Amino acid sequence: EFKKSRPKALLRDKLLITLFFETSTRTRSSFEVAAKRLGASMVHLDPSKSSTTKGESLDDTFANLCAMEPDGVIIRHGFNATPQKLANKGLTPVINAGAGNYAHPTQALLDYFTIVEQFGDVRGKTIAIVGDIVSSRVASSGIRLFHRMGMRVILVAPKPFMPDNELEKVEHLDEIIDQVDVVMSLRAQLERHKAPIFEDYEEYAKEYCITKERFGDRDILLLHPGPVMRNIDISDEMLEDPRCKVLEQVRNGVFVRMAILKAILLDN
Numbered sequence: 001e002f003k004k005s006r007p008k009a010l011l012r013d014k015l016l017i018t019l020f021f022e023t024s025t026r027t028r029s030s031f032e033v034a035a036k037r038l039g040a041s042m043v044h045l046d047p048s049k050s051s052t053t054k055g056e057s058l059d060d061t062f063a064n065l066c067a068m069e070p071d072g073v074i075i076r077h078g079f080n081a082t083p084q085k086l087a088n089k090g091l092t093p094v095i096n097a098g099a100g101n102y103a104h105p106t107q108a109l110l111d112y113f114t115i116v117e118q119f120g121d122v123r124g125k126t127i128a129i130v131g132d133i134v135s136s137r138v139a140s141s142g143i144r145l146f147h148r149m150g151m152r153v154i155l156v157a158p159k160p161f162m163p164d165n166e167l168e169k170v171e172h173l174d175e176i177i178d179q180v181d182v183v184m185s186l187r188a189q190l191e192r193h194k195a196p197i198f199e200d201y202e203e204y205a206k207e208y209c210i211t212k213e214r215f216g217d218r219d220i221l222l223l224h225p226g227p228v229m230r231n232i233d234i235s236d237e238m239l240e241d242p243r244c245k246v247l248e249q250v251r252n253g254v255f256v257r258m259a260i261l262k263a264i265l266l267d268n
């Protein structure tokens with residue numbers, strides 16, 4: 001509905017605080033645009049300039065923010081459990097904007113929305129997730145959601161990027177490309193690697209970069225959560241291809257986050 005027509009200022013009296021302990025380009029601005037489109041106000045706390053740097057604990061920082069009576073806190077943190085732990089305090093609604101390598105639920109929802117927009121009924125459709133799956137919270141949340149919605153998920157990665165689980169796995173996309181409806185490409189999460197995994201990402205790209213040669217003229221939807229490492233994750237040429245929905249994902253992210261804010265702040 002929000003995508004079809006510009007909504008009214010449904011959240012005019014609401015105020016949200018963002019608390020991002022890791023960098024963000026799309027997610028934070030997408031939440032802000034979504035909130036403002038619905039008339040809500042936003043306050044951003046930058047932890048690198050807050051009392052966290054003076055030794056205040058996260059729990060105390062959070063309690064102090066909640067004392068100001070926001071209508072919700074949107075948090076990104078490097079630890080998998082942080083958003084849930086803060087939500088369990090019951091002080092204010094907590095929206096997870098990315099937690100460690102475990103969860104990025106709003107990204108999963110916008111990815112799913114983009115797939116549904118293309119296919120309608122997604123049950124039985126196959127998605128291949130390609131790249132650094134083991135360190136990716138986008139993959140973690142996506143896998144849980146896509147399965148739940150009846151999709152087949154195939155993981156495609158070199159061994160060091162492959163998680164240890166029961167899912168279908170292959171090492172090369174070419175092995176299964178004729179079976180897939182959607183490819184989700186992922187960036188190597190260099191900031192989460194304790195030691196460099198590959199010395200030469202150009203070598204890695206020879207196998208894993210999504211190129212026109214690799215896709216051929218197959219009718220496959222190409223997704224990536226961003227930031228895209230050009231010519232390592234996806235080739236320049238493929239980023240311009242109509243099958244590539246990277247910017248449509250960003251566009252849809254605003255509508256999906258509007259729906260999430262409405263559901264949490266108004267309908268709850």
Ligand code: ASP
Nearest residue numbers: 098137138187225226227
């Ligand atoms: N932006 C996404 C995230 O925060 C994906 C990425 O950084 O590669 O997880």
